[in-house]
Amino acid sequence: MSYFMIEKMEEVKLMNFEKKMKIFQEDLKKKFDVAFISPGLNFYYLTGLSPASTLERLFLLVVPADGNLVIIAPKLYQNELKSSWISNIVYWEDKDDPYEILKIFMANLERKTGNLLIEDSMPSLILINIMKYIGQYRLEPISTVISKFRIIKNEEDLKCMERAADIVDRVFYDLIEKNLEGKTEIDIATLIDQLMRNFGAEGTSFETIVASGANGANPHHTPGNRKLQKGDLVILDYGARYQGYCSDITRTIAIGHVSDNEKKVYEIVKDAQENAFRSVKAGVKAKEVDYSARKVIERCGYGAFFFHRTGHGIGLDAHEEPYITSTNERILENGMVFTIEPGIYLSGKFGVRIEDDVLVKKTGERLTKAKRELVVL
Amino acid sequence: MSYFMIEKMEEVKLMNFEKKMKIFQEDLKKKFDVAFISPGLNFYYLTGLSPASTLERLFLLVVPADGNLVIIAPKLYQNELKSSWISNIVYWEDKDDPYEILKIFMANLERKTGNLLIEDSMPSLILINIMKYIGQYRLEPISTVISKFRIIKNEEDLKCMERAADIVDRVFYDLIEKNLEGKTEIDIATLIDQLMRNFGAEGTSFETIVASGANGANPHHTPGNRKLQKGDLVILDYGARYQGYCSDITRTIAIGHVSDNEKKVYEIVKDAQENAFRSVKAGVKAKEVDYSARKVIERCGYGAFFFHRTGHGIGLDAHEEPYITSTNERILENGMVFTIEPGIYLSGKFGVRIEDDVLVKKTGERLTKAKRELVVL
Numbered sequence: 218m219s220y221f222m223i224e225k226m227e228e229v230k231l232m233n234f235e236k237k238m239k240i241f242q243e244d245l246k247k248k249f250d251v252a253f254i255s256p257g258l259n260f261y262y263l264t265g266l267s268p269a270s271t272l273e274r275l276f277l278l279v280v281p282a283d284g285n286l287v288i289i290a291p292k293l294y295q296n297e298l299k300s301s302w303i304s305n306i307v308y309w310e311d312k313d314d315p316y317e318i319l320k321i322f323m324a325n326l327e328r329k330t331g332n333l334l335i336e337d338s339m340p341s342l343i344l345i346n347i348m349k350y351i352g353q354y355r356l357e358p359i360s361t362v363i364s365k366f367r368i369i370k371n372e373e374d375l376k377c378m379e380r381a382a383d384i385v386d387r388v389f390y391d392l393i394e395k396n397l398e399g400k401t402e403i404d405i406a407t408l409i410d411q412l413m414r415n416f417g418a419e420g421t422s423f424e425t426i427v428a429s430g431a432n433g434a435n436p437h438h439t440p441g442n443r444k445l446q447k448g449d450l451v452i453l454d455y456g457a458r459y460q461g462y463c464s465d466i467t468r469t470i471a472i473g474h475v476s477d478n479e480k481k482v483y484e485i486v487k488d489a490q491e492n493a494f495r496s497v498k499a500g501v502k503a504k505e506v507d508y509s510a511r512k513v514i515e516r517c518g519y520g521a522f523f524f525h526r527t528g529h530g531i532g533l534d535a536h537e538e539p540y541i542t543s544t545n546e547r548i549l550e551n552g553m554v555f556t557i558e559p560g561i562y563l564s565g566k567f568g569v570r571i572e573d574d575v576l577v578k579k580t581g582e583r584l585t586k587a588k589r590e591l592v593v594l
Numbered sequence: 595m596s597y598f599m600i601e602k603m604e605e606v607k608l609m610n611f612e613k614k615m616k617i618f619q620e621d622l623k624k625k626f627d628v629a630f631i632s633p634g635l636n637f638y639y640l641t642g643l644s645p646a647s648t649l650e651r652l653f654l655l656v657v658p659a660d661g662n663l664v665i666i667a668p669k670l671y672q673n674e675l676k677s678s679w680i681s682n683i684v685y686w687e688d689k690d691d692p693y694e695i696l697k698i699f700m701a702n703l704e705r706k707t708g709n710l711l712i713e714d715s716m717p718s719l720i721l722i723n724i725m726k727y728i729g730q731y732r733l734e735p736i737s738t739v740i741s742k743f744r745i746i747k748n749e750e751d752l753k754c755m756e757r758a759a760d761i762v763d764r765v766f767y768d769l770i771e772k773n774l775e776g777k778t779e780i781d782i783a784t785l786i787d788q789l790m791r792n793f794g795a796e797g798t799s800f801e802t803i804v805a806s807g808a809n810g811a812n813p814h815h816t817p818g819n820r821k822l823q824k825g826d827l828v829i830l831d832y833g834a835r836y837q838g839y840c841s842d843i844t845r846t847i848a849i850g851h852v853s854d855n856e857k858k859v860y861e862i863v864k865d866a867q868e869n870a871f872r873s874v875k876a877g878v879k880a881k882e883v884d885y886s887a888r889k890v891i892e893r894c895g896y897g898a899f900f901f902h903r904t905g906h907g908i909g910l911d912a913h914e915e916p917y918i919t920s921t922n923e924r925i926l927e928n929g930m931v932f933t934i935e936p937g938i939y940l941s942g943k944f945g946v947r948i949e950d951d952v953l954v955k956k957t958g959e960r961l962t963k964a965k966r967e968l969v970v971l
Contacts (some may be wrong), residue, residue, distance in 0.1 A: 269801055269816060273913055293902055296812035296941070311903045311919050337719035342735045344718045358719045407791060414784060424646055435673035439646060525670055526688045536650055542688050564673065 233373070234265045234302065237366070238286070244362060245334065246282040250326060252334035252359060254278040255343060258533040259336055259363055261461055266301055268294055275315040275343060278303075283328055289318050316350040323351045334359050364538045368530060369552040374462060375576070378532070378554060381418070381464035382574055382584035384457040388412040389468055389587040397594055398447065398472050402427040402440035405453075413457045422456035422463035422535040433469070433568030436525055436560060447473030450483075450567045456535055463535045465556050466585045467572035471593040479569075482519070482561050483591050486569045489513035489559040490589070493527055493541075494573070497557075497581030503545035510559040511543065519561045528556040531574055553577040554584065610750070611642045611679065614743070615663070621739060622711065623659040627703060629711035629736060631655040632720060635910040636713055636740055638838055643678055645671055652692040652720060655680075660705055666695050693727040700728045711736050741915045745907060746929040751839060752953070755909070755931060758795070758841035759951055759961035761834040765789040766845055766964040774971055775824065775849050779804040779817035782830070790834045799833035799840035799912040810846070810945030813902055813937060824850030827860075827944045833912055840912045842933050843962045844949035848970040856946075859896070859938050860968050863946045866890035866936040867966070870904055870918075871950070874934075874958030880922035887936040888920065896938045905933035908951055930954040931961065 241263060245252055254260050256276055261267045268276060274291045285305055290298060292308040309315040333354040335344060348354070370378065391412055397405060406425040413421060428438035429451045438452075445451060449472045456465040469483065493510035507527040514523045528541035531554055539547050541555055558572030574584040618640060622629055631637050633653055638644045645653060651668045662682055667675060669685040686692040710731040712721060725731070747755065768789055774782060783802040790798060805815035806828045815829075822828060826849045833842040846860065870887035884904040891900045905918035908931055916924050918932055935949030951961040 269814060273917075293813055297814065297816075310901065312921055335718045335722065337717055339718040340714055341712045341716040341718060341721045341733075342714035342737065344721060345712065345733045345735050348733070356718075356722050356725070358722050360719065407788075411784075411788075436670050437646060437674065439674075524687065540650075544689055 234263065238263050238280070240366065241363065242280060242282060245280065248330070249282055249332045249334045249357070249362075250328045250330055250354075251282065251323070252280040252336075252362075253339065253347065254280065254336045254359065255339040257336060257338045258461070259359055259367075262363070262367060262533055264301070264303060266298070267461070268297055273342075275309070275319075275346075277319070277343075279319070279322060281326060281328070284326075287322065289315055291315075316346055319347065320350045331355055332357065334362060360538075367532055368538050369550060370532060370554055370576075371552070374532065375552075375554075377460040377462035378464065378574070378576075379584055381422070381457045381459040381462050382466075382586075384413055384416045384418050384459065385455060385464045385466040386585055386587040387416050388455070388457075389453070389466065392453070393470065393592050393594060397445050397451070399444055401442050401444050402429055402432070403442060405445070405451075406440040406455075409453065409455050413455070416457075418457035418459060419461075420458050422458045422465060426452065426454035426467075428452040428454075428568065429472075430567060431565055434562045434564045434566060436562060436568070436570070445472050448476075449473075450475070450479055450569060452568055452570050454570065454572065461533050463531050463533070464574055464585060465531055465535055465572065466574070466587065467558055467560075467570045468587060468589070468592075469569045469571060471591060473593070475591065475593055479567060480591065482563070482567075483569050485514060485517045485519060486559055486561055486571050487589055487591075489523075490557055490571045490573070493557045493559065494575060494581050494583065497549065497575055497577060498579055499549055499551045499577055501549055503539045503541050503547045503549060503555075504543055506549070506557065507541050507543050507545070510557065514559060514561060522561045522563060523559055524562070525560070528558050528572075530555045549577045551578055611640065615640050615657070617743065618740065619657060619659060622657065625707070626659055626709045626711045626734070626739075627705045627707055627731075628659065628700070629655075629657040629713075629739075630716065630724065631657065631713045631736065632716040634713060634715045635838070636736055639740070639744060639910055641678070641680060643675070644838070645674055650719075652686070652696075652723075654696070654720075656696070656699060658703060658705070661703075664699065666692055668692075693723055696724065697727045708732055709734065711739060737915075744909055745915050746927060747909060747931055747953075748929070751909065752929075752931075754837040754839035755841065755951070755953075756961055758799070758834045758836040758839050759843075759963075761790055761793045761795050761836065762832060762841045762843040763962055763964040764793050765832070765834075766830070766843065769830070770847065770969050770971060774822050774828070776821055778819050778821050779806055779809070780819060782822070782828075783817040783832075786830065786832050790832070793834075795834035795836060796838075797835045799835045799842060803829065803831035803844075805829040805831075805945065806849075807944060808942055811939045811941045811943060813939060813945070813947070822849050825853075826850075827852070827856055827946060829945055829947050831947065831949065838910050840908050840910070841951055841962060842908055842912055842949065843951070843964065844935055844937075844947045845964060845966070845969075846946045846948060848968060850970070852968065852970055856944060857968065859940070859944075860946050862891060862894045862896060863936055863938055863948050864966055864968075866900075867934055867948045867950070870934045870936065871952060871958050871960065874926065874952055874954060875956055876926055876928045876954055878926055880916045880918050880924045880926060880932075881920055883926070883934065884918050884920050884922070887934065891936060891938060899938045899940060900936055901939070902937070905935050905949075905952075907932045926954045928955055
């Protein structure tokens with residue numbers, strides 16, 4: 218995934234990253250010696266850099282609690298890193314052993330409490346290699362520290378997220394002007410991805426889901442060769458990425474006509490989504506939002522057919538904190554953004570899901586605004 | 595990445611997977627208690643299943659050296675796993691703690707040598723969590739065991755790889771019929787991806803590279819908004835995926851006209867690639883192939899501008915063993931497939947790279963066959 222690369226970083230943005238890094242380092246000090254951050258969303262969050270690195274070549278941002286940052290990078294990326302605001306970069310070539318560089322760095326560390334922070338998405342291959350070279354440490358995933366910063370979106374983050382949300386809304390309105398009957402799920406997924414790019418997305422925030430007819434009963438269905446036909450309900454679940462930030466929307470539409478039962482189930486899901494949305498405000502718990510959706514569906518007798526959480530936080534990651542589950546006691550705060558996406562899945566028959574991205578303020582505010590009334594094409 | 599999902603597995607394929615798994619388990623016994631395999635290419639190689647799982651939900655294939663396989667999966671994937679030939683699946687819901695299931699499994703293991711095999715691409719978050727629950731083990735990346743199986747392609751693998759190679763050839767011939775001048779790198783990358791799908795690819799095997807003019811001097815350039823203009827050399831590096839298997843091709847083309855110097859550099863790279871190709875046969879070392887490319891470029895005085903390895907193995911992974919580096923002593927065997935992709939990169943000016951996928955037999959055999967003579971559009 219190569220989401221966004223700041224080619225020439227503006228002064229303001231640069232200061233932003235230096236500031237973020239400083240706050241992170243201050244926090245790191247409380248418990249850890251060093252953080253090891255492989256390329257990914259936290260790397261981007263802290264540096265503005267998003268190198269498209271490969272699994273087998275070590276590419277690492279090393280952040281000590283005290284002292285200077287260093288990036289260990291394959292020489293291959295020298296050009297790409299020219300504009301980096303981090304000047305301390307050790308390049309290695311294919312004939313070198315990059316873990317030796319790390320070993321030397323660690324041997325020279327003054328601080329030795331034995332606690333390391335590790336990028337969540339770092340491939341285990343790299344972590345195992347690191348451990349072989351530097352010995353035993355107590356490891357902690359970086360999300361335990363960094364998510365408290367990332368969970369609150371600032372104005373700049375929100376500008377990007379609003380734009381990403383606007384893109385998926387436009388795609389929806391464009392899509393329902395087209396004739397989708399007879400097209401395969403894959404056709405439509407490809408079309409959605411293309412439309413998102415046309416409207417300014419750098420890419421998708423996850424693999425687009427198009428689930429038609431009985432496939433809709435599988436919440437994470439992979440689009441296949443099934444053709445959309447009259448009488449289908451079709452779940453469209455997709456997201457755009459803008460300057461690294463994600464949106465995520467789901468709408469369920471009907472082809473040709475809709476049965477009374479399908480219509481009934483649709484309205485239950487829509488009410489559940491609306492009820493959860495209305496429960497959002499700073500100060501309530503995540504689980505209360507989950508409950509607000511769940512109780513509507515349970516009351517109507519479909520509780521057993523809504524078997525996933527109500528939503529997930531969203532930002533640089535398509536899935537991040539806060540998770541909207543039945544057990545999450547976390548109190549919602551201003552600036553948090555998450556999805557609300559209840560669904561009902563009737564195996565062998567059909568599924569319905571409706572999803573919006575919601576920002577927490579005094580009340581909730583929908584970032585995705587495409588209409589939720591059932592569209593019959 | 596969701597490459598390929600066998601929806602209804604044929605009898606033959608099913609036997610194939612059961613056989614592969616048995617061979618793997620036999621080998622596992624030599625040293626390990628268990629292998630933990632998160633979704634990805636090894637998961638697919640051994641099971642034919644490629645669930646599109648998420649980072650934060652535990653989805654694990656547990657292969658004990660003795661005893662029965664088990665899959666620990668979020669309940670969300672129940673439908674997707676219905677056709678699985680592995681019947682022992684423990685589903686968990688968002689309210690459960692899936693690591694407790696793993697803990698119980700490990701407590702009941704009879705074999706306790708203390709060695710664990712871990713999927714290379716498993717996110718560190720999951721590995722750290724696993725370790726917290728099951729305690730200390732000696733960890734080894736799964737590639738150290740499984741690559742000796744995956745490195746030799748059988749007839750079925752090769753059928754898929756030939757098809758994937760054929761797709762990228764067709765895309766090249768299609769592309770050079772078009773007018774590319776004035777289009778941005780992103781436009782062309784999008785077009786290439788679309789063409790690959792049109793010709794039957796499930797997707798790309800990596801992020802498509804289009805690097806024009808001076809951008810070509812960066813081997814891993816991310817396509818940007820630069821427009822192709824007369825006098826540009828343009829590097830096109832892309833790959834298709836077919837039934838999970840990858841191809842990877844690079845061609846460098848010229849827009850409008852080409853200078854004498856560019857033409858000279860182009861011919862050096864082409865000769866280097868050809869020379870390396872001719873050196874391929876079962877029995878020679880990987881480093882000899884690297885040397886065969888490198889010496890042509892060095893002899894012409896451009897040694898310093900070819901600063902990456904000559905190639906990498908390819909199969910289910912776009913990058914896998916054998917790596918064609920200056921130090922790899924591995925002896926090439928029948929059925930191995932790798933890329934040969936020398937390049938010359940002149941910072942601030944331009945770059946040239948030519949790449950084919952080559953199968954080892956008595957001699958080498960190119961899977962990608964698109965013409966290598968310089969095309970001037």
